[in-house]
Amino acid sequence: MIIEISHFLSILATGLFFLVGYFSIFTPSSNSSYLSSLITRTYSQGFFFLFFSFLIYVWLAITDNFNVEYIANHSNTALPTFYKITSIWSAHEGSMFLWIVFLSLWGFIFNIRVNNNEILKPKSMGIISFILVGFLVFLLATSNPFVTILPIPPLNGADINPVLQDPALAIHPPTLYLGYVGFVIPFACAIAFLLHGDAEINWEALVKKWSVSAWVFLTIGITLGSWWAYYELGWGGYWFWDPVENVALMPWLAATAFIHSLGVSIKSSQLRIWTILLSILVFSLSLFGAFIVRSGIIDSVHSFANDPDRGLYLLGFIGLIVFISVFLFVWRLSSIKSSSVIKKFSKQSFISINNILFGTLIFSVMLGVTYPLIYEFLFDQKISVGAPFYNAIFIPVVVLASIFLFFSVDSKWSRSINFEFFTAPIFLSAVLSLALTFFVMQFFNTQSISILASIFAGSLIIFRYIYEIINFLFKKKYVNPFSVIAHMSLGLLLVSISFNSLLSTERALSIDINSTEEYKDLKIFFEDIGVENNSNYDSIQASFLVEDQNGRAFNLKPEKRRYFTRGQITTETAIHVTALRDIYITIGDQLDDGSWVVNVQINYLIRWIWFSALLMGFAGIILVFSNRAKA
Amino acid sequence: MNPIRKRRVFSILFVLLFSVSGISLILYSLNSNLDYFFTPTELKDRNIPSEKRIKVGGMVLSGSVERASSKISFIITDYENSVKVVYEGIVPDLFKEDSGVVVLGVLRNKTIYAEEVLAKHDENYMPPNIEMNNDN
Structure with a gap:
């Protein structure tokens, strides 16, 4: 009975x-x-019904x-209660349910925070509602989480995949979905704006x-996923250019560009035209991510079971959203005027x-994700696109x-006058960065252009903003804390990734019990x-x-686990974390x-990557x- | 042409040239960095340069796994043809005889020197192209 109540509330x-729509x-x-x-109240009621339905489901x-x-x-x-809850988003139906609940939650918060006098609000709520309807119909028609087993339910249940029984993974998908x-x-408001004209x-x-x-949610969600993959999958590494990582990266890149443009x-x-286009792009790419993961069209560590119906429905729905958005955009294009020429x-x-x-970057990642599908369709030959392609594009473009x-740190809004290339901060940071890069080249004996260029570019940013911070502290020159911290993190990220690679x-060793092997500066007993x-x-x-060169010793206890219910074997890594390096x-x-x-x-420096x-x-x-x- | 129109034509040409060359660069680097996927049968009649990275998928032939120190070697089969793989390191947990595997590496002297061995995080995973033969 209670299941039917939950089901009914969603309907x-x-x-x-x-x-509302x-x-x-x-x-x-x-x-x-x-x-x-009326729209505000009806939306809130819809949200409460859906939210209550989800709460019952959690129960x-x-x-x-x-x-x-x-x-x-x-x-x-x-399972511990915590994992009973997180098991809801461990597979397709439940995570889709959570996804939709979050979608309605954003709409709800927007609904109560934004004043009814706001001219774009009613139409924005309508667009959010129509998107919700589309996904709810998808959920209830093709991936219904409320399907029951009658009359006799199984006694113990199957199990959540053991690699998913992990605190980081419990919070990684919800954070990512929220992002x-x-x-x-922004998408709904942009469309409402186009509708108003x-x-x-x-x-x-x-x-x-x-x-x-x-x-922010997207950034943190991606970082959590990277950290989880590092210690749970046992491969080391923080980024694998896996299709599912890529479909999370694309909306992030688009969103970052969108925020700048905004x-x-x-x-x-x-x-303004860029901004509207980017707002459509960000949301479309988020939906595209859902499609790629849900349809099982791409083999990946993340992909859920294959189901052509789901893929088709999602593709159709996303196509419809993109078509309508682009149509509106083109229709209103001439009336949206940017104020003046950019200097x-x-x-x-x-x-x-x-x-x-x-x-x-977005185009390249999109190409990397979809090209294998197109290629197989055209030439009947399976291919995959790996790290070398992405490195070949990302390193030069990011540098x-x-x-x-x-x-740009020296540039001013709307002014081109007095821009000088040879100012003290530019000169100083360039010299310091060159010195650092040269030092790295000599000390670590490397000729790799991509690493040296990334270190140079990263340190340029860091030194330049340190100069700004010093100016702020001593001369009270205004700085925008968001911009300074976000951009310095980018610099730090570049430097950390370079040093990491x-x-x-890594090395595979064969060791006898009670014997010692040496690897680099480590003695492993x-x-x-x-x-x-x-x-x-x-x-x-x-x-x-394990003992390092300074005589510091520590215990590491890696495991191999066999889970009873599925017989699945997993590797548990043992990691010794220090400020500069992980022993894994x-x-x-x-x-x-x-x-x-x-x-x-x-x-x-792997911790520094996530820290950045x-x-x-x-x-x-x-x-x-x-x-x-x-706001 | 009047000067304004001339300038507009030039700027359009410039943008066009810029984007075409950008896209060609991207496509070029995509083409030179593709990893082709083969089954042992598809691999048999093909001449693959020894520096080209390829992916090979199939089943691990039972009884073929040999370990020596930190090296492991095994035979990938699609029940028609097979190919030997050498790898140094730890194979994934789901790697076992008679189950699916995909390796990434280079082919030299009819042996694949793998830099990566993948078994999917799904116990029902089958490498593509050989699902038909699973009943054997």
Whole structure:
């Protein structure tokens, strides 16, 4: 009974959202105050029904209600309560449900935070509602999480995939989803703006904080995923150019370009066409990500089961959204006027270049993701696009973008006068960065152009902004904290990634128990190996005593686990974290002579990579909570 | 042509030239960095340069796995043809005899020197192209 209530509430919510969409978009007088308050109230009711439906679903998962087929297949009585909840988003139906709930949540917060007098609000709510209806119909028709097993439910349930039983993974998908669907706000407002067709409306200022908030979630979500993959999958590495990582990267790149462009449009009414186009692009790419992951069209560690129906529905729905958006955009193109010509060397000019460079990156990633599909269709030959392609594109473009960023620090809004290339800060940072790059070249004996160029570009940014900070501290020159922190994080990210790829090494060793192997500066002593029993898995746990060059010793205990319910074997890495490097050990199989294969990785500055990314997200939080940029 | 129109034509030409050369650069680097996927049968009659990275997928032939120190060698088969693989390092947890595997590496002397061995994070995973033969 309770399952049906939950199911029914979702259907009811779908109906209410449809009403909101219909009345706000197809009623001519949608600006009357009666109608707009009706829209506000109806949307809130729809949201409460959907949210309550989800809460009931969470309750069903906690109480092991295996009458629900989805819960029976993805949860288990032996799981801790925390993982019973997170099992909801461990597979397709549940994560889609969560995705939709988050989408409606953004709409709800927008609904209560934004005043009814706001001219774009009713139509924006209508667009959000129609998108919700589209996805709810998708959920209920092709991937219904409420399907029941009657009359006799299974006793214990299957299990959540063990690699997903992990705190980072429990919060990584929700954070990422919050980021993806958050871009519905700028998208809906942009479309509402196009529908109104009044170029005087300043929709850009309305969506600024919403866009940055969504961007923060996306940034943190991607970082969490990278960190999880590093320690859980046992491959080392922080980024694999896996299709699913790429489809998260594309909206991030588009969103970053969008936020830059948005700043210009708010400040000086320029680049407005770019900004609208980018807002459509960000949301379309978020939806495209959902399509790629959900349709199973691409083989990846993340992809869920194949289902052509789902893929077709999603593709059709996304196609419809993109078609309508682009149609409206072209239709209104001539009436959206940017105020004036962009002057050379003004901030606007640098941001225009930034838009083009980010566009190049997005295009390349899109090509890398879709080209294998096209190629197979045309030539019946399977191919894949790996890291070499992305490195060949990203390194030069990002280095170029960094150099433009470096010069843009001196530029002024709307002014080209007095731009000088040879000022003290530019000269000083360039000399320091060159010195650092030269030092790296000599000290680490490397000739790799891509690494040296990235280090140079990264340090240029860092030194330049340090100069700004010093100016702020001693001369009280104004700096924008969001811009300074976000851009310095980019510099730090570049430098960390470069050093990571320059210095990190790995090696597979075979070690006997009670013997020592040396690798680089490490002495690795294999103390012991034994079997341990746990509530839902057995494990083989090895114990190593590792000593580094300074005589510091520490224990590392990598494991191999076998989970009972699925018989799945997983590797648990053991990582010793220091400020500069991680010592990362995994165990493999036992050889015939009794020794064990052990993989040792020394990963330099890997924590700094995530730290930089989180710092970038933190910069966004500063902007959202600052009073200067009023939403 | 009047000067304004002339300038406009030039700027359009410039943008066109710029984007065409950009896109060609991207496509060129895409083309030179593709990894082709083969089954052992498809690999058999093909001449592949020894520096070209390729992907090969199939089933791990039972009884073919040999380990020596940190090296592992095994045979990938599609039940028609097979190819030997040598790899140094730890194979994934889901790697076992008679189950699907995909390796990335270079082909020299009819042996693949793998830099990556993948078994998917899904116990039901089958490498593409050989699902038909699974009943054997």
